[in-house]
Amino acid sequence: MKEKIEVIKKEIESFVASTVDELEVMRIKYLSKKGEIAALFTDFKNVSDNDKRSVGQLLNELKDIAQQRYNILKSSFLTNKKSDTDLDLTRTAEPITVGARHPLSIVQNEIIQIFSRIGFVVAQGPEIEDDWNVFGALNFPEEHPARDMQDTFFIEKSPDVLLRTHTSSVQTRTMTSQKPPIRVLCPGRVYRNEAISYRAHCFFHQVEGLYIDRNVSFADLKQVLLYFAKEMFGEKTQIRLRPSYFPFTEPSAEMDISCNLCGGKGCPFCKYTGWVEILGCGMVDVNVLKNCEIDPEIYSGFAFGLGIERITNLKFQVKDLRLFSENDIRFLEQFRAAV
Ligand code: PHE
Numbered sequence: 001m002k003e004k005i006e007v008i009k010k011e012i013e014s015f016v017a018s019t020v021d022e023l024e025v026m027r028i029k030y031l032s033k034k035g036e037i038a039a040l041f042t043d044f045k046n047v048s049d050n051d052k053r054s055v056g057q058l059l060n061e062l063k064d065i066a067q068q069r070y071n072i073l074k075s076s077f078l079t080n081k082k083s084d085t086d087l088d089l090t091r092t093a094e095p096i097t098v099g100a101r102h103p104l105s106i107v108q109n110e111i112i113q114i115f116s117r118i119g120f121v122v123a124q125g126p127e128i129e130d131d132w133n134v135f136g137a138l139n140f141p142e143e144h145p146a147r148d149m150q151d152t153f154f155i156e157k158s159p160d161v162l163l164r165t166h167t168s169s170v171q172t173r174t175m176t177s178q179k180p181p182i183r184v185l186c187p188g189r190v191y192r193n194e195a196i197s198y199r200a201h202c203f204f205h206q207v208e209g210l211y212i213d214r215n216v217s218f219a220d221l222k223q224v225l226l227y228f229a230k231e232m233f234g235e236k237t238q239i240r241l242r243p244s245y246f247p248f249t250e251p252s253a254e255m256d257i258s259c260n261l262c263g264g265k266g267c268p269f270c271k272y273t274g275w276v277e278i279l280g281c282g283m284v285d286v287n288v289l290k291n292c293e294i295d296p297e298i299y300s301g302f303a304f305g306l307g308i309e310r311i312t313n314l315k316f317q318v319k320d321l322r323l324f325s326e327n328d329i330r331f332l333e334q335f336r337a338a339v
Pocket of ligand 1: 280304
């Protein structure tokens with residue numbers, strides 16, 4: 001009997017009526033004196049004494065659910081009833097469709113929120129920059145390939161005017177204009193001279209973070225990143241740091257998170273490694289601190305940088321980077337519920 005109750009319950013819960021007649025059919029089928037629920041009540045006397053209590057409860061519940069469903073559908077027909085007085089002459093001719101936030105904005109906002117909970121504030125700077133803010137202050141050697149025309153979009157040469165290749169330039173600006181303690185988050189668009197394909201674009205978005213104070217250590221960096229990974233990808237997320245190189249940090253590392261699709265077991269997405277790379281980080285190089293007139297004897301700090309497209313791909317499995325900048329409404333509409 002319990003199974004039968006369950007089946008009828010499912011039927012009723014998924015029942016939709018598009019006309020009053022259909023609703024009446026539903027009423028007769030389930031709720032009338034000769035309906036299925038009444039029949040179950042008749043059968044109830046055959047239920048063993050042991051089961052009477054639980055079955056009785058289920059049966060009463062079923063009756064309530066059916067009645068409620070009927071009432072809801074009935075009232076929707078009443079309110080939808082058209083009459084001459086329903087005419088709303090103030091209504092606009094076309095239905096207004098509400099827009100959706102861009103997936104990159106959704107993810108950027110989430111990242112900002114996560115870091116703001118531990119005291120980071122947003123800092124912004126220009127996209128058109130000079131060599132010093134993007135490379136010079138950040139300890140890039142004169143002959144570094146990033147300074148090459150092939151990697152950087154130059155607007156003018158000597159003095160250099162260029163499109164920033166990373167938002168680390170905002171970190172330079174913050175360090176040269178503020179005194180520590182510094183705790184900033186720098187979101188923004190960056191440009192690199194790359195051939196456009198499904199996995200690379202000539203512009204993309206980053207969020208970089210900078211923390212400078214007395215006694216800041218690598219352990220602080222690791223803890224902040226672990227906190228971020230868990231907040232962004234879930235409590236079970238693990239991180240691993242691999243040694244790496246950036247001119248502006250020493251030591252430097254790249255951070256992987258346990259694959260958020262397979263939970264680290266291995267799948268095509270993480271190429272069966274169980275890990276996916278999400279950001280670069282490290283302790284701010286002493287030369288950078290000196291270039292920005294911060295005393296490395298007193299202060300130390302860490303920095304990290306991540307690509308928003310990458311995080312968005314991980315969260316929403318967008319396979320082609322170009323979709324982010326094509327403004328195809330069919331793509332953008334899919335993120336309406338994600339805000
Ligand atoms: N600026 C680096 C990049 O664009 C990211 C990064 C930031 C790495 C801070 C380490 C520290 O790839």
